[in-house]
Amino acid sequence: MATMTRLNRLTLADVRDLLGAEVLNGDDLSIKVEAVGAADLLSDVLALSKTGTLLLTGLVSTQVIRTAIVADLCGVVFVRGKKPGPDIISLARESSVPVLATPLRMFEAAGRLYRTLSETT
Amino acid sequence: MAEWFESVYQVLGRDFSNAGKVSTSIKDTLKRIGISPAVVRRVAIVSYEAEMNLVMYATRGKIVLSVSRDAVTLKVEDEGPGIPDVALAMQEGYSTATPEMREMGFGAGMGLPNIRRNADEFDIRSEVGRGTHLFVRVAHRQDSV
Numbered sequence: 135m136a137t138m139t140r141l142n143r144l145t146l147a148d149v150r151d152l153l154g155a156e157v158l159n160g161d162d163l164s165i166k167v168e169a170v171g172a173a174d175l176l177s178d179v180l181a182l183s184k185t186g187t188l189l190l191t192g193l194v195s196t197q198v199i200r201t202a203i204v205a206d207l208c209g210v211v212f213v214r215g216k217k218p219g220p221d222i223i224s225l226a227r228e229s230s231v232p233v234l235a236t237p238l239r240m241f242e243a244a245g246r247l248y249r250t251l252s253e254t255t
Numbered sequence: 256m257a258e259w260f261e262s263v264y265q266v267l268g269r270d271f272s273n274a275g276k277v278s279t280s281i282k283d284t285l286k287r288i289g290i291s292p293a294v295v296r297r298v299a300i301v302s303y304e305a306e307m308n309l310v311m312y313a314t315r316g317k318i319v320l321s322v323s324r325d326a327v328t329l330k331v332e333d334e335g336p337g338i339p340d341v342a343l344a345m346q347e348g349y350s351t352a353t354p355e356m357r358e359m360g361f362g363a364g365m366g367l368p369n370i371r372r373n374a375d376e377f378d379i380r381s382e383v384g385r386g387t388h389l390f391v392r393v394a395h396r397q398d399s400v
Contacts, residue, residue: 174360175365177365178365181372193360196272197360200275200276204299
């Protein structure tokens, strides 16, 4: 559970800075990231994630936001410069799901977060 | 909290743009009536996987949410192709999904196993050419309300 303690120091604002991400939805970036997961398979997110997980994904669909709502995720980061459409953003707004977008690929994005978390022990 | 509560939601097959709407509304309802967050999350995951199955495979169906003093139950009944081999469908990774379903992030053979994992009681009956009936019960304690 050491990872959890480290993760408690990470906020959405930190994630934005580390990933050079654009914030597409979310007013409160002081939200704590309890865990990070990377997946394109939403059933895996539903099976494996914990409440407060930040999801990195290359999948762009409204189902990503619905998954975030259902699984109590703390936010979603779309990778590889993918831009979610207005339907996705408006659903995220309605349901208060923070959404970020980074030009980085999944591996690089996950790597930066992992490295930062390992260094801040 | 009400002692007993029941609500019926209709779901249309192939209606991908609304897929998941029912489950988020079920989640809101359970939260509002004071069910504990852990139970709400489990029921929402069950409901969402079942709703996606329904949208992906069935013609139409309904999800019946019931809340009693000690449990939340979901009954999901659809009209659709049914499942020829339920035991096989319960295996993680077994899937009959199309590429279109996989592109949405589903259809990797994790849905039914995910549903069972979150259920305290689970029952599935299916008839080929008719449809599938699913029953899930998640216990909650009145004192957590």
